[in-house]
Amino acid sequence: MDRAWAPAPECLNGCEDEESADVQIAIIGGGIAGLAAAYELERARAQGEPVGYTLFETNPRLGGTLASEIVSGTVLERGPDSFLTEKSAAAELCRELGLGGDLIPSNDAARKTWIVVHNRLISLPDGLMFLVPTRLLPTALTRLFSFSTKLRMGLELLYPPRASQGDESVAALVERHFGAEAVDRLADPLLSGIYGGDVTQLSAQTVLPRMVEMERKYGSLTRGMLAAHRQVRTHAKAPVPNAKTGGVAIFTTLRGGMQQLVDTLVARLDPACLRVGTPVQSLERSRTGWRVEAGGKSFLCDGVIMASPAWAAGVLLAPVDPELGEELCGIPYSSSITVNLIYDEASLGTLPEGFGFLVPASEGRAMLACTFVHRKFSGRTPPGKAVLRAFLGGMKNEPLLAESDAALVATVRRELSEILGAKIIRPDAEPEHVQVSRWRRAMAQYAVGHKERMVRISARLTALPDLRLAGNAYDGVGIPDCIRLGRQAARDLLALKLDAAASSR
Numbered sequence: 001m002d003r004a005w006a007p008a009p010e011c012l013n014g015c016e017d018e019e020s021a022d023v024q025i026a027i028i029g030g031g032i033a034g035l036a037a038a039y040e041l042e043r044a045r046a047q048g049e050p051v052g053y054t055l056f057e058t059n060p061r062l063g064g065t066l067a068s069e070i071v072s073g074t075v076l077e078r079g080p081d082s083f084l085t086e087k088s089a090a091a092e093l094c095r096e097l098g099l100g101g102d103l104i105p106s107n108d109a110a111r112k113t114w115i116v117v118h119n120r121l122i123s124l125p126d127g128l129m130f131l132v133p134t135r136l137l138p139t140a141l142t143r144l145f146s147f148s149t150k151l152r153m154g155l156e157l158l159y160p161p162r163a164s165q166g167d168e169s170v171a172a173l174v175e176r177h178f179g180a181e182a183v184d185r186l187a188d189p190l191l192s193g194i195y196g197g198d199v200t201q202l203s204a205q206t207v208l209p210r211m212v213e214m215e216r217k218y219g220s221l222t223r224g225m226l227a228a229h230r231q232v233r234t235h236a237k238a239p240v241p242n243a244k245t246g247g248v249a250i251f252t253t254l255r256g257g258m259q260q261l262v263d264t265l266v267a268r269l270d271p272a273c274l275r276v277g278t279p280v281q282s283l284e285r286s287r288t289g290w291r292v293e294a295g296g297k298s299f300l301c302d303g304v305i306m307a308s309p310a311w312a313a314g315v316l317l318a319p320v321d322p323e324l325g326e327e328l329c330g331i332p333y334s335s336s337i338t339v340n341l342i343y344d345e346a347s348l349g350t351l352p353e354g355f356g357f358l359v360p361a362s363e364g365r366a367m368l369a370c371t372f373v374h375r376k377f378s379g380r381t382p383p384g385k386a387v388l389r390a391f392l393g394g395m396k397n398e399p400l401l402a403e404s405d406a407a408l409v410a411t412v413r414r415e416l417s418e419i420l421g422a423k424i425i426r427p428d429a430e431p432e433h434v435q436v437s438r439w440r441r442a443m444a445q446y447a448v449g450h451k452e453r454m455v456r457i458s459a460r461l462t463a464l465p466d467l468r469l470a471g472n473a474y475d476g477v478g479i480p481d482c483i484r485l486g487r488q489a490a491r492d493l494l495a496l497k498l499d500a501a502a503s504s505r
């Protein structure tokens with residue numbers, strides 16, 4: 001490794017046991033993106049590539065927002081509870097790690113989603129494909145929409161193709177096609193549940209690219225969605241078949257919770273390469289490499305994979321490239337809270353069928369969503385137990401994060417009782433266990449203009465080929481996206497550096 005700096009006495013060149021490696025890579029951030037990158041480098045090392053790496057993580061634990069706990073046989077997820085099956089990178093990694101037998105499909109046969117409207121639960125009509133109604137009768141009969149919205153949904157079939165006129169908010173796109181009520185009762189609750197986001201800010205081009213394309217090609221989103229569905233049915237393969245429906249499960253999780261993926265990944269890494277409880281404090285770059293300051297020591301390396309949230313990456317990279325730093329710091333993030341309540345089922349009335357409900361912002365509640373965890377996946381709880389998981393916060397309700405655990409639990413219990421009814425959540429029904437988790441600035445928001453921002457970021461990165469970005473701020477917020485980006489970053493950087501090392505010999 002060619003060094004521009006004379007190493008200080010305390011300088012470590014990546015993993016101590018990898019002094020001989022030609023290429024040293026620093027990974028900053030030990031969430032799923034950083035761990036996936038480390039796993040890829042570890043694999044290359046096992047195949048004899050001369051690479052060493054050091055992963056730095058601020059927190060004492062690895063995994064970032066993936067964090068589960070097993071309480072009396074019940075799997076409680078503090079962060080994500082599953083991943084989208086159709087994005088293959090997560091299930092592929094699980095299989096590679098020998099976890100294929102522990103993948104559990106969501107119980108889609110029992111799937112039913114409720115929307116809270118004026119304190120009552122109204123189910124999403126059949127035939128709704130994400131935000132787009134595709135079946136006439138259920139749309140005509142639903143109580144979710146007023147007559148004028150239904151009429152508008154019918155007339156939407158006649159929309160002519162429309163070329164994109166630049167980015168706009170998700171709310172603007174949905175309102176143009178289906179009206180303001182569809183924004184309030186569909187787009188807002190569905191996207192708040194995924195992004196904790198604000199539909200008036202989220203980018204249609206980035207969050208709903210298929211719909212922007214459908215509008216360009218078909219005009220009507222309903223016609224576009226039906227055409228896409230016909231194609232999917234023709235070509236679909238079932239990566240994780242659902243035992244009940246025989247089809248592809250929408251979500252997949254792991255028997256031991258998402259923590260099982262973290263634990264299995266970490267077990268494959270060399271402990272000497274992991275620096276937990278060690279935030280990176282600064283970065284410097286010379287013509288030949290990087291100096292990483294962390295835990296009072298300097299680490300010299302040939303390349304950096306930045307897998308921290310973009311706001312942290314922006315601060316570290318500002319001295320290297322102020323424009324890049326500014327762009328990264330400009331990516332907004334939302335904060336959220338999850339509250340898990342374990343109940344003895346006998347203490348509850350009968351919950352409505354399905355996986356849970358979503359709460360539009362217009363309802364003025366703290367809760368954005370509630371999942372009936374024991375229904376969504378099999379084997380989450382011992383028989384006779386129920387887990388209700390509330391999701392709170394989001395862009396519109398950040399101050400909730402300052403409330404005490406007791407206040408948050410009290411709010412959730414009150415709102416559950418008001419929404420589901422006091423016969424189901426009796427005021428005297430005490431949960432057997434409560435768990436509150438706060439996630440500050442954890443979920444990137446793809447705001448209007450995100451695509452253009454990514455073009456500007458890519459342009460800055462061309463001058464920094466030994467730097468790669470991975471994580472939820474760039475090209476997908478879900479776990480599969482983060483895994484894909486982490487592995488890709490490691491592969492690309494390693495290939496580049498091995499080529500450079502070979503040509504300098």
Ligand SMILES: Cc1cc2nc3c(=O)[nH]c(=O)nc-3n(C[C@H](O)[C@H](O)[C@H](O)COP(=O)(O)OP(=O)(O)OC[C@H]3O[C@@H](n4cnc5c(N)ncnc54)[C@H](O)[C@@H]3O)c2cc1C
Nearest residue numbers: 029031032033058064065080081280308312471472478479
């Ligand atoms: C409540 C919640 C529920 C979710 N549900 C789902 C779901 O069901 N399915 C799904 O697919 N996705 C879900 N997501 C999204 C998904 O979990 C995240 O997008 C993904 O886990 C992000 O991974 P990451 O590695 O990019 O970032 P993170 O997990 O945020 O990891 C980044 C790490 O970088 C570290 N770091 C920061 N600064 C430094 C520094 N200076 N030095 C060293 N380390 C640093 C942080 O401590 C952190 O551990 C959910 C997210 C949340 C918050």
